[in-house]
Amino acid sequence: MLEPPEPDDDAAPPPSRTLAAASPRGLVLACAGLLHRGDLEGARRIAGAVLSSADPRGDAADRLAHHFARALVLRADEGHGGGAPAVVGAGPASSTAYLAYNKIAPFLRFAHLTANQAILEAAAAARRVHIVDLDAAHGVQWPPLLQAICDRADANLGPPEVRITGAGPDRDVLLRTGDRLRAFASSLNLPFRFHPLLLPCTGQLAADPATGLELHPDETLAVNCVSFLHRLSRDGELAAFLRWVRSMNPAVVTVAEREGSAGGRDDDDDLPRRVAAAMDFYSAVFDALEATVPPGSAERLSVEQEILGTEIDAVVAGPGGGGGRPRGFEEWAAAAHAAGLSPQPASTFAAAQARLLLRLHYPSEGYAAEEAGGACFLGWQTRTLMSVSSWH
Structure with a gap:
């Protein structure tokens, strides 16, 4: 047997x-x-x-x-x-979720605060300012900047005129954003205009970037790219867009992006590698929320x-x-240099302001802000999560 x-x-x-x-x-x-x-x-x-x-x-x-x-x-x-x-x-996310994110995590406020400081410094002597915001969403970035512009205005001249072109995929959201910003500017007696720029997809902007964009030679131009450039997934698309930005001769270009790199080529769809890299990034984000907000919130x-x-x-x-290809600050900087843009190093004040923001509003010991290589970085524990840089 x-x-x-x-x-x-x-x-x-x-x-x-x-x-x-x-x-x-x-x-x-x-x-x-x-x-x-x-x-x-x-x-x-x-x-x-x-x-x-x-x-x-x-x-x-x-x-x-x-x-x-x-x-x-x-x-x-x-x-x-x-x-x-x-x-x-x-x-786009609801205004409730967007404002909640701004409240319980520092990523948006860090990006907005640091980018606003660069715009404020670049437009210090301007009498007419035009901001092209490529992801206007609910417009929460702009009230603090409008307030700062009024606070520093010459009493004899009054505040400068500010115009914002706000881009996004949802016309109703943009119109509501414009209404809120106009009301806020009116409360400051600040001359202000808001133009919505409907962009159903970033590919449309890359194909015809001047669509709906009105420029005037007597305006100081700021191009705000907060959480926008990563959507230009191909290197050629990114390069063409940055060359267009450079052709407008802006006083400042602000770039804020998540820090990450999965490597690979433009045409490489290595799903396991991309998912592994994204899990590393988002695990730090979810850990940060875990340390600061109750689970049932x-x-x-x-x-x-x-x-x-x-x-x-x-x-x-x-x-x-729409996820783009992950890039880190060195890749963003290389693309900006290749397009003919020059770095505008973050001021000491900008870095100190970012650290104060964390200390006052996000007291968890895990967050850290630092300046390196002319840019400002935000991290959780040992992981760098976001970079903010400015160019001209």
């Missing part, structure tokens, strides 16, 4: 046991690998296991895994295994769902889905 075979210690465990033993991060990366290879059924099975076990209201690791698994399901449902990326069609949930979740969807969708 034959004896039963001895157990093979090297044999692969059953799939169910493998899924149960893997970490949420490991499961997400395994799902990305299967999706990249075209195994949609396997990818959906693993993503389903993550969604059933990772609580979107749980700890930071669970919340992070849940959002990545959901984004991978969206990509799988589009039927894209390893080829062209799915297209993300989500609209309604504000935190809206931020994670409407803003961070939408960003993760775009990253997983790939360059064609």
Whole structure:
């Protein structure tokens, strides 16, 4: 009679046991690998296991895994295994989520404060100022700048005239933003105009960047690129856009972007590598929220769902889905130099102001702001998360 075979210690465990033993991060990366290879059924099975076990209201690791698994399901449902990326069609976040993000995390305020300081310094002697804001959203960046312009105005001359061209994909949001900014400027007795510039997609701007843009030679021009350039996914598209910006001879160009690099080429859609790099970045963001905001906070949930979740969807969708290709400050700087722009180093005051912002409004010890290489950087623990630089 034959004896039963001895157990093979090297044999692969059953799939169910493998899924149960893997970490949420490991499961997400395994799902990305299967999706990249075209195994949609396997990818959906693993993503389903993550969604059933990772609580979107749980700890930071669970919340992070849940959002990545959901984004991978969206990509799988589009039927894209390893080829062209799915297209993300989500609209802009609600004003409630946007303002909540501004309140509970420093990223937006850090970017706005530092960029505003560069604009304020560049337009110090101007009598007419034109700001082209390429992602106007709800316009929360501009009231502090308008206030600062009034505060420093010559009493005999009065404040200068300020015009903002605010770009975005939603006309109604832009119109409401313009109404709010006009009302605020009126309360300051500041001459002010707001022009909405509807840009359904960044590709339209790259193809015809002068669309709807009105320039006057007697205005001091500032071009504000806060969380915008990453949407120009291809290096050629980015280069063409920056050359156009340079051709307008702006007094200042402000650039604020997430810090990250997944490497690769413009046409390279290496999903596992991109997901791994994005998980490293967003794990720091979710950890920061975990350290500063209670798990059940309604504000935190809206931020994670409407803003961070939408960003993760775009990253997983790939360059064609609005996520762009991750770049770090050195890559942004190289592109700016190549377009003929010159760096405008951050002032000592700007860096000190950023550190004061963190100390007063975000007292967690994990955040840090520093100046290096002429730019300002914001980080959590040992991870650099955002850079702000200015050019002319």
